[in-house]
Amino acid sequence: MSADAKILFIGDVVGGLGRRTLLRLLPGLVERHRPTFVVVNGENAAGGLGITPKIADELFAAGVDVITLGNHAYHRREILPYLDREQRILRPANYLRSQPGRGTTTVERDGLRLGVVNLSGNVFLQAGRALFPEADAAVNDLRRTTDHILVDVHAEATSEKVGLGWHLDGRVTAVVGTHTHVPTADARVLPGGTAYITDVGMTGPRGGVIGVRKEQAIEAMRTQMPIRFETSDDDPWLMGVLVSCDGPMHATGIEQILLPG
Amino acid sequence: MSADAKILFIGDVVGGLGRRTLLRLLPGLVERHRPTFVVVNGENAAGGLGITPKIADELFAAGVDVITLGNHAYHRREILPYLDREQRILRPANYLRSQPGRGTTTVERDGLRLGVVNLSGNVFLQAGRALFPEADAAVNDLRRTTDHILVDVHAEATSEKVGLGWHLDGRVTAVVGTHTHVPTADARVLPGGTAYITDVGMTGPRGGVIGVRKEQAIEAMRTQMPIRFETSDDDPWLMGVLVSCDGPMHATGIEQILLPG
Amino acid sequence: MSADAKILFIGDVVGGLGRRTLLRLLPGLVERHRPTFVVVNGENAAGGLGITPKIADELFAAGVDVITLGNHAYHRREILPYLDREQRILRPANYLRSQPGRGTTTVERDGLRLGVVNLSGNVFLQAGRALFPEADAAVNDLRRTTDHILVDVHAEATSEKVGLGWHLDGRVTAVVGTHTHVPTADARVLPGGTAYITDVGMTGPRGGVIGVRKEQAIEAMRTQMPIRFETSDDDPWLMGVLVSCDGPMHATGIEQILLPG
Amino acid sequence: MSADAKILFIGDVVGGLGRRTLLRLLPGLVERHRPTFVVVNGENAAGGLGITPKIADELFAAGVDVITLGNHAYHRREILPYLDREQRILRPANYLRSQPGRGTTTVERDGLRLGVVNLSGNVFLQAGRALFPEADAAVNDLRRTTDHILVDVHAEATSEKVGLGWHLDGRVTAVVGTHTHVPTADARVLPGGTAYITDVGMTGPRGGVIGVRKEQAIEAMRTQMPIRFETSDDDPWLMGVLVSCDGPMHATGIEQILLPG
Numbered sequence A, B, C, D: 001m002s003a004d005a006k007i008l009f010i011g012d013v014v015g016g017l018g019r020r021t022l023l024r025l026l027p028g029l030v031e032r033h034r035p036t037f038v039v040v041n042g043e044n045a046a047g048g049l050g051i052t053p054k055i056a057d058e059l060f061a062a063g064v065d066v067i068t069l070g071n072h073a074y075h076r077r078e079i080l081p082y083l084d085r086e087q088r089i090l091r092p093a094n095y096l097r098s099q100p101g102r103g104t105t106t107v108e109r110d111g112l113r114l115g116v117v118n119l120s121g122n123v124f125l126q127a128g129r130a131l132f133p134e135a136d137a138a139v140n141d142l143r144r145t146t147d148h149i150l151v152d153v154h155a156e157a158t159s160e161k162v163g164l165g166w167h168l169d170g171r172v173t174a175v176v177g178t179h180t181h182v183p184t185a186d187a188r189v190l191p192g193g194t195a196y197i198t199d200v201g202m203t204g205p206r207g208g209v210i211g212v213r214k215e216q217a218i219e220a221m222r223t224q225m226p227i228r229f230e231t232s233d234d235d236p237w238l239m240g241v242l243v244s245c246d247g248p249m250h251a252t253g254i255e256q257i258l259l260p261g
């Protein structure tokens, strides 16, 4: 059987504007690209910080197969039991085992099984366990039962993301970075067949400062005073990548998607 | 008189491979684009860390008008007196006044004056003074005597770079980010006429981990043990942007340049 | 005229319990030691974070001559105008000039003038300007008009505090550290005549974790989950030092005060 | 059988001066206090950074039962195989399992078994695993086979150390902090019977800046320029604590030792 597949991955959905942008643009993307799987990072979906059960349900209802998260995973208390019971939403796999939720999942469509791994960087971010060993453990585990693996590495330092891409090259279908909210221009298939991008960017207000109203973000940095942040509603974009695959754990292309909302 | 100009900015030159790549590709870029000014970030030019007088001279001889630096500015001791006497090489303007070198300079060509400002982020990086106030001070100063201003903001956090772009929009010709060694896909002219990109990327071995041999970088992150790093010599690229300007402090376009070496 | 003086300095007052402990014990300390000046760090006086005008007034009314602050200086919005108008309350002198308040002050009693300087570390803490140059500037300024100078260096890293003590030895009467909320056992007069201690400790609940209810602090560290913190009310102590001086900018002793409340 | 014991713990030995100070003063301390066990933190024993097999052997020969380490554990490459084969030297137990060495050990004397645990903080320091869960695991393990347990928590943040003390109170004999090189004034037996101190301090040159020549440390902080550091040889002190125990996992006293060399 063929492992031909297309995986659409969409970067950090920020606030109500990000959600509306995603919901408005996703049907067209699905119609045009016919992705086998849709994976979305939703760590900023609830007002810029965290996610709620209602929002997660809304994303699943819109055709999202898996939601990944990051450092804001636990910001909203009401998501905690949901993370434990809903298999399709992930928090970083290298968080403590005792923390709510799981870090890997598998979804199936058209006879194909996609494993998804969510990971957190260790540099400038708190994660209870080490990125590289836990990445290896998760990937080794999923490789036995899946046709494709997508890794969302949520990290600040480019060194961790670029390094993980090389480290997993040939063993997973795609390594995509999130967290900085700025898309990078380095999407490509690495020599071993793993699609890679350092950061997918965000789905939300490009007219702000990585999601925050720009006047508030600038005021905070200019004055070094505590400023209350609100989510910007200026100039929404959807940012993602479309990974094309031709065989198990093997990508043939990664196309960057940067769509004004 | 017209302020039409083209400014070619090239990201962090890494090691001997980066220098050779730059020297090999620059003549063709100059012939094709006829830039009025060429500015290069050279903070990793000497074996990956810092720069020497000999290397700086070599870059100037090749047609570089201004060299900017960053957190590795002072890695090589022999550059310190050079930074004080050579007007065309900059370290971040928001370092302490007492530190060697200067943070702004002006160069002139074809009757046009370009001010260049080098700045450092304050988040995850040490800089003796604050980014935003010193950016304002440097820009206000240079605006009185120049036709165009290019700001190289050397920073880790995307929030600082995106925020500074918005903050200076309309007051300078271009704000270009450096330091992460990964090019971003957000180059554009902001509404006020300032060309902006979060990170230009590096000029050096794309086959490493932001410049380092990938086996060594991966080993360090995988094992958390101290590993000696060497500069990779795998798959050189030149990364930069070409900013087109039509009037004082006003850009009309920013074109990303990603060239295999 | 003699510059004989005693300066009582009291470490970070934490929450209502810390304030009550200070107000209850201060009269006895004053009666016993007859300090010429009383200086108190109040950065945690309001519920553990920041200070309000009402609390500051209460401390002044109780005989406190100068209040110093630290990284929580601006936590309570209502203190901002107060910081600008009240000369006897300080925020770190190496914050941005544009930030509310001032970093040095002078108070007079019995014909003696005490200059007080509040400073912030740069390591692991955000301060807009550099510790050492601003310490020099503040001290050089105050030395012309005062008999004694007390420096409260609010910092995390012991290297910055120990280094500043040595750097100012012989030029100020006392360098006392704050911020870690744990008193150190290194109080002494340095060879040049400057009284020094790395950290004075806090005035508040020793039964918590540097002020926080211990169950909550432990839960946060054990689970790495977001936990709401409350101020502990267990086992109050007053922690401070009494500096004895015999001449201008010259200490003869520093006595550690650790008093159960 | 009685579990009466005395445990002498000595803080970070810094450089040749620290070693000579330890070797000169230890016999007198042993004669005076008759400790059942002597444990020494040696992470700075070799020129200020790390330790060598020769130095470790020298410490064992002088009567040290167990050596603990910290963030500089692996600075000297020649210690790596030694850490794997020598049971009496520890690196933090919450480092990666794959890293050289072990994090716990047991030594026996006079029919008493002492378990020693070395741990690293997670705040401002890199440790591959989480402090609190690994502390629990190590302690639970050792409690089954030992009479006493001493925990050396090598950490920067006071919150982690104070919190761990409370967390382990009643389950181990002593929790002693290291790393800041400044002794704290909070040594006491907690209500559950665990001896506690936030930092024991260092054994080395009190006349420097936490071990470094003070002129160099000050120059680095004052100028923000890269400065080569050497170990100070000024004013050696031995710093430690003596823990008295009367029954299994139960301390009756902790006496601070601060001895000029």
Ligand SMILES: [Fe+2]
Binding pocket: A012, A043, A044, A070, A179, A180, A181
């Ligand atoms: Fe995000």
Ligand SMILES: [Fe+2]
Binding pocket: A043, A070, A071, A072, A154, A178, A179, A180
């Ligand atoms: Fe994030």
Ligand SMILES: [Fe+2]
Binding pocket: B012, B043, B044, B070, B179, B180, B181
């Ligand atoms: Fe660089």
Ligand SMILES: [Fe+2]
Binding pocket: B043, B070, B071, B072, B154, B178, B179, B180
């Ligand atoms: Fe850099």
Ligand SMILES: [Fe+2]
Binding pocket: C012, C043, C044, C070, C179, C180, C181
């Ligand atoms: Fe405090």
Ligand SMILES: [Fe+2]
Binding pocket: C043, C070, C071, C072, C154, C178, C179, C180
């Ligand atoms: Fe503080």
Ligand SMILES: [Fe+2]
Binding pocket: D012, D043, D044, D070, D179, D180, D181
């Ligand atoms: Fe140490």
Ligand SMILES: [Fe+2]
Binding pocket: D043, D070, D071, D072, D154, D178, D179, D180
């Ligand atoms: Fe250490």
